[in-house]
Amino acid sequence: MARKNVVFGFLGTQLDYVGKMNRWEKWRPTVSLCQQDDLIVDELVLFHDNRSKPLFETVKKDVAQVSPETSVKSELMNLKNPWDFEEVYGTLYDFFSKQHYDLKGCNYLAHMTTGTHVAQICLFLLTESRKHPGKLIQTSPKRRNEKNRETGSYQIIDLDLSKYDKLATRLVEEQQEAQDFLKSGISTHNAAFNQLIEEIELVSLRSNAPLLLTGPTGAGKSQLASRIYELRQQRSALEGQFVEVNCATLRGDMAMGALFGHKKGAFTGANGDRKGLLREAHKGLLFLDEIGELGLDEQAMLLRAVEEGKWLPVGSDTTVKSSFQLIAGTNKDLRHEVAEGRFREDLLARINLWTFTLPGLAERREDIAPNIDYELKKLRQRTGNSVSFNKEAQEAFLSFAISNNSPWLGNFRDLNAAITRMATFAPRGRIRIEEVQAEIKRLEHAWQRPSKADTPAAQLENHLDARQVEKIDPFDRPQLANVIQVCKESNNLSEAGRKLFVVSRQQRKSTNDGDRLRKYLAKFNLSFSEIV
Known part of the structure; x- marks a missing residue:
């Protein structure tokens, strides 16, 4: 029918x-x-x-x-x-x-x-x-x-x-252009990252709600926030400016004043009125990097500012207003911070409507090659000098970079620094195998971390149980840990004593460094033979 x-x-x-x-x-x-x-x-x-x-x-x-x-x-x-x-x-x-x-x-x-x-x-x-x-x-x-x-x-x-085929094609092309823009034009191959960018592109253009960008330091949260602002500005969605602040740099009264503004004389050092970053971001975008470093008082004021668009500057009785979009960045697990009482649960609930976790460089090894090209392009734009690898050097560095043995602890900051150093040392703008080999050594050294067993706390735990450690004054623990380390590095009790009492023994007429060390260890029920 x-x-x-x-x-x-x-x-x-x-x-x-x-x-x-x-x-x-x-x-x-x-x-x-x-x-x-x-x-x-x-x-x-x-x-x-x-x-x-x-x-x-x-x-x-x-x-x-x-x-x-x-x-x-x-x-x-x-x-x-x-x-x-x-x-x-x-x-x-x-x-x-x-x-x-x-x-x-x-x-x-x-x-x-x-x-x-x-x-x-x-x-x-x-x-x-x-x-x-x-x-x-x-x-x-x-x-x-x-x-x-x-x-x-x-x-x-x-x-x-x-x-409509032609319209659909144009819409897809426009969407792809926006995604490429968010990726700074880098042709990325990691499927999970590309899907993440697709979601961010849709949310950025369709929602004014806060965004939370998480991920390790150096994963590109700041650059992505800036790109989101530029994309929204191109589409006439934002009129104001991009305001960025690292919350780890804000402390005490200055933190309140920097974010929310203050009146002259509100606290020591407030020599004049201050507008505050939230008002500077009016009709624009505010990026609060490392938001987990904000104090609880600042978090409470931020929550009101995000929900109501108004707050009281420090030392003022007059409410001010600002309409802005918030992007927050953090390398911490804010859920854990809430559980520890260091982050407000209501603020987390307000800012995590859209949460996107950026993977580190080690999780995107297939994207290292295009990012090397991107870093060389940025270097050329910044310095005006064209720098490139010779074939042998390029293969050697890429092989090292994509290896599972390369942890890239600093993520894209490490990659940027590596390219900058090799380009600086490269003769006539050509990076050779010599520059690559030297840079590999630098990176491997930078990525080395002390073993937990080498820390003072570990030294005590290896020779004393937890109850014994608790009975030792915190003042004495570092000293005892150092004594244990010297003993482990010495062949006998006397040698260890000479190393430990090298200064004070010069002021004594007769010395027995080994006996002094034996008596010191006995205070903690330890002996040289037990340590070594």
């Missing part, structure tokens, strides 16, 4: 009205809608006011003549001002909200040709948002040299743009 076609539209007080005489010789959009050979309108609902009742009756009678199967219904809509967007949209919204739609049995169409421009825009918006769950239909007269010009033609418009 064929589905019924139900059309909603405005009665055209000008286009549908052509006088009493010769009205069949002119094109009338509402009547034309029902004159199409390949479109049967089963039900036509016309919006009009009281003054247009006579015109409605005329159009209804004419529709019955050209399309007897069409049921024409009147919907009174007495608008005070048909050019007032809020009134027109609200009235249509209420109307469509009350309708009972039979989506299985009916096709719903909204006629876009009649009514004021405001009415047409409102019909478009309500159809796009699916409040009117159908498509748009547009009628138009035929050209002057065509026969039966009064019947005109029609076009059905489906707002699902993915069904």
